[in-house]
Amino acid sequence: MNVRTRSSAIIGALCLVTSVAFTSASASPREDAAKVALTKVATAKNPSAGAAGPGGAVWIAERAGTVRVLGKQGLGEPVLDISAETTTDGERGLLGIAFAHDFKHFYISYTDLEGTSTVDEFAVRKGKLRPETRRTVLTQTQPYANHNGGDIKFGRDGYLYIAFGDGGSGGDPHGNGQNLDTLLGKLLRIDPRGGKPYAIPKDNPFVGDPKAKDEIWAYGLRNPWRFSFDKGTGDLFIGDVGQSAWEEIDRAPAAGKGGENYGWSQMEGTHPFRDGTEPANHVPPVHEYDRTGLGCSVTGGFVYRGKAIPGLRGQYLFSDYCDGTVRALKLKDGKVTGVSDLGVNGGEVVSFVQGGNGELYVLDLGGPVSRIDPAA
Numbered sequence: 550m551n552v553r554t555r556s557s558a559i560i561g562a563l564c565l566v567t568s569v570a571f572t573s574a575s576a577s578p579r580e581d582a583a584k585v586a587l588t589k590v591a592t593a594k595n596p597s598a599g600a601a602g603p604g605g606a607v608w609i610a611e612r613a614g615t616v617r618v619l620g621k622q623g624l625g626e627p628v629l630d631i632s633a634e635t636t637t638d639g640e641r642g643l644l645g646i647a648f649a650h651d652f653k654h655f656y657i658s659y660t661d662l663e664g665t666s667t668v669d670e671f672a673v674r675k676g677k678l679r680p681e682t683r684r685t686v687l688t689q690t691q692p693y694a695n696h697n698g699g700d701i702k703f704g705r706d707g708y709l710y711i712a713f714g715d716g717g718s719g720g721d722p723h724g725n726g727q728n729l730d731t732l733l734g735k736l737l738r739i740d741p742r743g744g745k746p747y748a749i750p751k752d753n754p755f756v757g758d759p760k761a762k763d764e765i766w767a768y769g770l771r772n773p774w775r776f777s778f779d780k781g782t783g784d785l786f787i788g789d790v791g792q793s794a795w796e797e798i799d800r801a802p803a804a805g806k807g808g809e810n811y812g813w814s815q816m817e818g819t820h821p822f823r824d825g826t827e828p829a830n831h832v833p834p835v836h837e838y839d840r841t842g843l844g845c846s847v848t849g850g851f852v853y854r855g856k857a858i859p860g861l862r863g864q865y866l867f868s869d870y871c872d873g874t875v876r877a878l879k880l881k882d883g884k885v886t887g888v889s890d891l892g893v894n895g896g897e898v899v900s901f902v903q904g905g906n907g908e909l910y911v912l913d914l915g916g917p918v919s920r921i922d923p924a925a
Contacts, residue, residue: 582877582889583860584924589917591623596912598645598700598900603652603676605905609918612642614659619918628678629671635659639694639717645701647709648673649742656686656709656741658701664691666699668711670741686741689732693717696772696790704738705783705803708750711737712787714772720792720823721814726769727828729761734813736773736787738766754808767801769811769828775849775900779803780907781863784883788849788867789834792817796847797834798867802883836878836885844869850901853877855908858923864889866909866921868898875911875921895919 595612614632617624645658672682696714715734726734755761772790783803795818815825818837850866864877879887896913
């Protein structure tokens with residue numbers, strides 16, 4: 550895929566949505582904001598996701614289907630290449646990678662040649678993938694080429710969480726966000742090693758409900774493009790891409806039991822969508838911003854738990870695909886107490902990556918892989 554201008558890349562590459570963005574509260578630099586810089590450490594071909602691997606090394610997924618490991622000299626040769634098995638039309642491609650906590654298994658999330666969302670597993674031995682062990686864990690048919698989600702992460706509980714968008718088009722035409730009888734518009738929670746092809750944790754919130762899919766952990770999501778768990782607390786944060794007016798960041802505490810309804814498509818952020826009625830169990834976002842500026846598509850990040858930038862510890866970093874500015878939410882008792890513009894721009898930010906040491910990297914769809922460092 551050739552990356553063109555920022556606006557055309559949005560339409561022709563990710564189609565994460567178009568238009569505008571930030572409230573004045575989130576756009577203004579704060580004097581007490583941590584001073585950071587972006588250090589380019591590598592150039593990839595349309596990097597899309599990443600994960601910390603064995604030995605703390607950062608593994609980078611490239612959208613067309615390759616995975617490479619970041620070393621001192623940049624990215625090495627591909628350790629995995631499924632480019633003949635995936636498609637990159639719309640928002641598709643290799644969209645997520647994750648390691649089990651013991652690094653004995655590696656998972657990829659991608660759309661196959663038919664556009665079906667697929668999660669596959671590989672065994673890992675001595676830090677290397679064993680291709681012959683590959684197996685498919687879960688698949689989900691996608692009705693459209695956008696809002697596929699595709700991010701995957703392991704929670705502190707050792708279970709695999711999988712994010713799927715509402716299926717695409719616009720305005721959730723099939724009502725998937727609030728429909729518990731589909732995996733679309735949901736965050737799933739499964740035990741990939743507990744059964745064939747996987748097991749469902751007994752404490753998932755909808756287990757035993759005949760009107761709901763047992764895999765569902767949370768619902769009411771439009772396109773949860775990137776989500777993460779706080780390495781310090783275990784809290785869940787989701788960057789959910791909005792329709793036309795509001796971008797949102799959702800949170801669930803580590804002690805929660807799941808079942809959260811984030812409102813889509815009755816709600817867009819804290820606002821009724823197309824005369825929707827707010828669900829009684831709606832969990833509003835901890836942060837939202839409108840599209841009166843340059844943003845168009847929130848890119849969720851991580852709570853910073855590294856050591857290099859002490860003033861940033863405990864803050865949640867995020868960006869926007871169109872705006873590119875890296876921002877931070879200050880949190881106290883699960884509530885946002887401040888928003889900072891960190892004064893750096895990551896370009897067409899499609900993902901953040903947390904290294905094994907807690908330091909964070911920013912992925913620009915155009916190629917640059919940058920580490921967030923303290924400013925000189």
